[in-house]
Amino acid sequence: MQHFEDSIYNLIVETSTNLPGDVRRAVAKGRALEDIATRSGLALTTIAQNIGMAELQVSPICQDTGMLTFIIHTPVGVNQIEMKKDIYNAITRATKDGKLRPNSVDSLTGENSGNNLGEGTPVIHFEQWEEQGIDVRLILKGGGCENKNIQYSLPAELEGLGKAGRDLDGIRKCILHSVYQAQGQGCSAGFIGVGIGGDRTTGYELAKKQLFRKVDDVNPIEDLNKLEDYVMENANKLGIGTMGFGGEVTLLGCKVGVMNRLPASFFVSVAYNCWAFRRQGVLIDPSTGTIQDWLYESGTGISVEGSKVPEVGDSPESKSESREVRLTTPISEEDIRSLRVGDVVILSGEMHTGRDALHKYLMDHDSPVDLNGAVIYHCGPVMLKDEEGWHVKAAGPTTSIREEPYQGDILKKFGIRAVIGKGGMGPKTLQALQEHGGVYLNAIGGAAQYYAECIKKVNAVDFMEFGIPEAMWHLEVDGFAAIVTMDAHGNSLHADVEKDSAAKLTQFKEPVFK
Known part of the structure; x- marks a missing residue:
């Protein structure tokens, strides 16, 4: 099967960059149910734009390209050992080309393999069947x-x-x-x-x-x-x-x-x-390794964009409480304390990425750069390097709650004024925001192309020994938008939504299926 490796490479690229048709229709149906001028409506519109951008640029829909999981059905007699070798080669190529983020990390040392290969990665399930073709299905779950x-x-x-x-x-x-x-x-x-x-x-x-x-x-x-x-x-x-x-x-x-x-x-x-539901499949000729058919409808030509992202002033939520605020780093405590939950902040200047490894490090060490008045972005970008330097290929937010044990202490220790991520943080961070004068800004999860477009330059990088996703990237941004969901006055949209949804959950207590 001389073309099998190329077929797997093409499957990986398509899965990472082009959301399937059935998923796009589900997102479009969701958009139709949501008021476009609310925070959720704005988020869905941003998601829709990101889907189109990823397809057009053939770049990852989300920077977290997940754990590659294959389910493969083969006819009796097909050499699965050789197939694995070709799959590994295709994954290495896709990682080098920036279609996958290097995500395979040694669980004991924390070392990133750099090519998405390692013990247990990728996940490959082989099953034999009585059909003639080879059925290969792939899911990228972040x-x-x-x-x-x-x-x-x-x-x-x-x-x-x-x-x-x-x-x-x-x-x-x-x-x-x-x-x-x-x-x-x-x-x-x-x-x-x-x-x-x-x-x-x-x-x-x-x-x-x-x-x-x-x-x-x-x-x-x-x-x-x-x-x-x-x-x-x-x-x-x-x-x-x-x-x-x-x-x-x-x-x-x-x-x-x-x-x-x-x-x-x-x-x-x-x-x-997540909404970035990346799974695709192919039927492969066992004699040549070429793709005979795609098993899920391509998303090409199925638009979920609709109207443009609404202006903040168009939102009924914003007319009474919220506003658009433009800030340039470094940011003062006075500017931060003027912000309220619901405000949309448009950032320019330098921001710094920081995930699990960096937060743990900063608890006991100094920062390589001055973080007073700075913005920390919970992000593990997809990066490519050429003769001109590093380039950001995808850069959406990661889930912030993992940093809850560290974030409040680091905010106060270094004078950080804003944290960007997704999903919100807990009471320890909220208290630190209030005491120190900081805000949590919720970016749109998975919108990796939308945010990568706001990054104009990679100024520098530290801690490459942590691996590309965990390194501290110093990024020059312009027009980077995120919503204040935790402010310096003790307010948290996340806590409010959780409390409200907990109350609504009780309506489903009584039996339905008997």
Whole structure:
């Protein structure tokens, strides 16, 4: 199969850069349900623009290109050892070309392999079948949504929902709770795959396999079809909204599968996927390795953009409370304390990326640059280097809650005035923002091309030994927009939405399926 490596490379590029047609239609349907002039409406419009930009530029839709997971069906006799070698070569090429971010990290040393290869990465599931062709399916599921996966062991007592028993109604409660607990941290509006039964391992595998189903398919099991319809009708009533900003659209798809279990165990496993639902598949000729057919409809020609991103003044939320504020780094405490939740901040000047490795380092060491009045961006960009230097290929925000143990201390230690990320942070950070004079700015998760366009220059980089995603990149930006969701006055939009959605969750306590 002399062309197999090229076919896998093309599959990786298409999956990373071009959202499939069924997913685009789901996003477009969600946009139609949301008021375009709200924070969630603005976020969905930005998402739609980002989808088009990624396709046009053949660049990653989201900077977190996730854990590559392949499910491959082969005829008897096909050499799977040689196929693996070609897959590894294709992944190395795609990483070098900036279609994938180097995401494979040694769990003990923290060292990044640099090419997305390592023990356990990528994930490849081979299965034989009696068909003649080779069926290769790939999903790129980022860490932010992977961290919101959840598994329930029934019976269980669930917050707001009471007892969930070992029956269809207990499963219903688990699914609704899984959407609630994700809030905006998994880059809602999202998709979920649900696995009923199995053991702890196979339950999660079944849940992730549901994400390979097409968004508009119909479950052949009547009870599960009813359950999927129920979840899609009611999960959006929680009011979590896109990015957790509050709103009408929290879930874009729900697929449920079932398998047998042990008498003593009853697991409900949920695989949460962000709006950047990147999965694709190909049918490959086993004699040549060439692609015979694509298994999911291409997104090319299916626009989800609609109207342009609305001006802040167009929003009913903004007319009473919010405004657009332009700031240039370094930022003063006075400017920061003038901001309120809901304000849209347009940043220019230098900002600095910082993720897990940097935050841990800064707790006990000095910063290589002056951070007084600075902005820290929770981001692990996709970067390429040529003779002119480093270039940003994708640069959306990462989930911020991971930095909660460090963020408040680092803010005060270095005089940082603003933190940019997604999904919000907790009470320790909120208290530090209030005491020190800082704000948390929520960027649109997954909008990696939208934000990369705002980055005009890479000024420098420190800590390359941490790997590209974890390094401290010093970036010159212009027109970088994000929403204040935690301010210096003790207000948190994230806490408000979570409290409101918790109250709404209780309406689903009574049995539905008997």
